[in-house]
Amino acid sequence: MGQLTTRERELAAAILVALAVVGIAMAAAGRADPLGVHGAIVLLYSMVLLFLIMSTSFGPAPDPSRVSRYYDDPIKVGVAFTLFWAIFGMFFGVWAAAQLAWPSLNFDTAWASFGRIRPAHTTGVIFGFGGNALISTSFHVVQRTSRARLPDQLSPWFVLFGYNLFCILAVTGYFIGVTQSKEYAEAEWYADLWLVIVWVTYFVLYIRTLARRREPHIYVANWYYMAFILVVAILHIINNLTIPVSLGHAKSYTIWAGVQDSMVQWWYGHNAVAFFLTAGFLAMLYYYLPKRAERPIFSYRLSILSFWGITFFYMWAGSHHLHYTALPHWVQNLGMTFSVMLLVPSWASAGNALLTLNGAWHKVRDDATLRFIMMAAFFYGLSTFEGSFLAVRPVNSLSHYTDWTVGHVHAGALGWVALITYGSLYTLVPAIWKRERMYSAALVEVHFWLAFAGTVIYVFAMWNSGIIQGLMWRTYTEEGTLSYSFVDSLLAMYPYYIARAFGGLLFLIGAVVATYNIWMTVRGVPVAGGERHDDIPLAGPLPEGAATRPAE
């Protein structure tokens, strides 16, 4: 934070004081309600940050030469947040999985019961781990591909710390019983409002950086980051339109009801997958893959095709979560149709990524980091195919409500999102800390195999359990009665639930290994010799007509 100007420090202090006042107001208005607890958390959070700001505010003014370098300090903190949330979220995932096999593992406490830690897991990994990874890498990528420094020093910190406050409010809320029950949008109204403020700042920051770019063209990765920021804002606002019981209550009631609510929820839910867990991470793919492989993206036209295909088609697909329900039939069919069509842009992306590796496959063999990225593209292709397949009505009649859906989600979340994130982090960390290399290439290798084995075990366990479950529910006896009671199908699940918890545990151990490796890289690896002269913003006027190829 040493690079904040005096004015920025004053502004930061003012924002934090205002936030502290909001915290006090929430604590007072919500004395008899969980809202009061959240008021105390907001107060505490802002006081800690205020203390940090105050302790640097009497330091020297920032070095004027800073503007000739990229602003990477927020990225470093963002990486730390990413690693923390990964372990937090995955730990709760393993715990929740273990509870399904051994239900007494909640120790009969309210906060640790499955229904409360399950959203802590999903929010922890999607928004905590995924979100922080997206924010950190977007700050890195937008500066490098625009050859421009972030426009100021305060707003990246505001976005980063503001976003993490949202995550903290969301997760702690579930433990004390605060939830909207909308899947992947469980946080209550005040946290949602706060996220809107943070997100608008993020958007403005991103656009301002792009406006300062010294490259004529906006690089593909930035298209995806922009789509991610914009569409997530639209989804978040519309799905979270609620009316609180009072300003002293954490509880609110959504303005949507019944069938309309179900459609809004899954329009949100599916596009949270599309624009949070796909678009943003494709942005990582489009930057870190060519960087690491030292090969240009295979096809520019395929990039255009898949970008607009994903942006347009995905928004139609949400209703495939509601096959055979009380949602009107025509909406279900539209959702199915567009889900199948989505395979085209999805495989265009995956194919574009894998074809980029042509001529660099020996690097995939030798470099575990590049293998993370390659395997991520592979799992992206696999889970998008599976997604289109599961969206077909007759297939969905078997798979829906079963563990197959859970397996599908984790093929995407572990195999695609987490692998691309770690591949990007292993590329990003030495770059921004200016280290020669990671602390241990062997540990990257260990992490790769732990992650890969964990994903495969998890996904196979859930495929098996899901298909068995779906078949048992619809099996009839000779006399035309249902063959199995529900409990019969549950009993058949236990071996798979144990296998799934084990697969998840391997993945979690991998995340711990990664955190240790990154920590030791920052602590112990010597700084790369000599200034890297290409890793600085461009100065001077934009060379006319130059660089029609995307930067880097």
Add this chain to the structure above:
Amino acid sequence: MPELLHRKLERTAIGFVLAIIVAASVGGIVEIAPLFTIDETVENADDMRLYTPLELAGRNIYIREGCYACHSQMIRTLRDDVERYGPFSLAVESRYDHPMLWGSKRTGPDLARVGGKYSDFWHVAHLTNPRDVVPESNMPAYPWLARTPLRLDDLGSHLRTQRSVGVPYTDEMIDNAARDAFGQAVPDSQQASGVTERYGEETQVSAFDGVTTRVTEMDALVAYLQVLGRLTKAAYRNTAAPEQPPNPND
């Protein structure tokens, strides 16, 4: 040519932003907006009742504990769904559900028509420790519900907020919310009669958790579970046959 067009678009951040918004908006508008032509989306049901304050409080506990993560409340139009759980769900049945709790996963069975299927006593025993009544179950135990008094004083504001999002609670219902919640769980009290007057004769007034000296969260949750699928009989009057699932035995 299209490539040239795109090369131009790539040069302006604002143009790109607008293009993304346009491309991403179409699907949602086409699929969601028509659903608000409510007559065609949601059937009529003249006998549709509202949740009582106690049932609404129970619903909020169901939400708080994340029950929706493992239990759906949506019986699909499939033969095996219908034979296992009852007539398939109609849109009108969740007409006043803010939010809907259709769910997405059946780690446990569907609950759309669980109301009346088991006794109050069974539910209390099951929620206190599921394995006492279903030895194979992996459901969490909720023993604290029976120990925790239900917050009654703010139920009126809950009903008022529900009304502001479109649920037709009357002033009288809002004013008597706390009394009605108490009355529904304490059948011998003088508050009990008002509940059926306001919410209909079909309303179940019962000492849900077996204790009538105080109203607990267990009372509320069991009251809610017992009303599931019983707000209207529309689904039982519906004569449309369920779709046949593709049967692997055929």
